[in-house]
Amino acid sequence: MEKQEIRTFGRRHGKKLSIRKNLLIENILPKICPNESESNDILEIGFGAGEHVRELAQEYPNKIIIGAEPFVNGVAALLSAICDDNNEIRPEYKNIRIFPDDVRLILNQNKFKFSTIWILHPDPWPKARHEKRRLLAAEFLNLLGSNLKANGQIIIGTDHWEYYDWITEQVKNTNLIICNSKIETIETRYQKKNMAHTTETKYIILTHK
């Protein structure tokens, strides 16, 4: 990132990691960094603990799935879930790549072209003074568009309806349009945690104009 970007995520570290998770970060993570020479088809931004990334990996075994997440404990949780007891990547997860940082660092390089970009439950930053931290502002949506294949789709899901409305307003100032499709996904950890006091998840699917 050349210009100073506003931080869109909260903390980078949570509780202390186990010895195994630290080992996975040291030994496995460097081996599964995104590689521009592969045909990188699917990107998930802010994967949390990575359950949806795993779902995608199994649904699309012939596609490379890149997950981006700056929260180290989330990265460790995904590594732990995709590795077996010998700390080897399970065969069904060999198509997962992890970028353990702010996704804008790779998107700004414009080296990838994705067919699908997923963003499930982006941080809503509900307080007015934090609005500038919202990731899905028009400028970022255009950045996603420039990393999207011609007929590609950006799929956004949020149960924060005020953020949903805000995103739809942002889209008006981009090169993207909302196409009206229904989508079925698994419940992510964030979604489950918030079920008791939130509303259903709404989806926005974007394509190039």
Ligand SMILES: C[S@@+](CC[C@H](N)C(=O)[O-])C[C@H]1O[C@@H](n2cnc3c(N)ncnc32)[C@H](O)[C@@H]1O
């Ligand atoms: C509310 S959580 C949702 C996590 C997950 N998608 C789920 O549904 O359980 C939002 C996630 O987005 C990540 N995030 C925020 N800004 C990001 C950025 N610029 N690049 C990549 N991830 C980001 C945060 O670290 C956080 O884990």
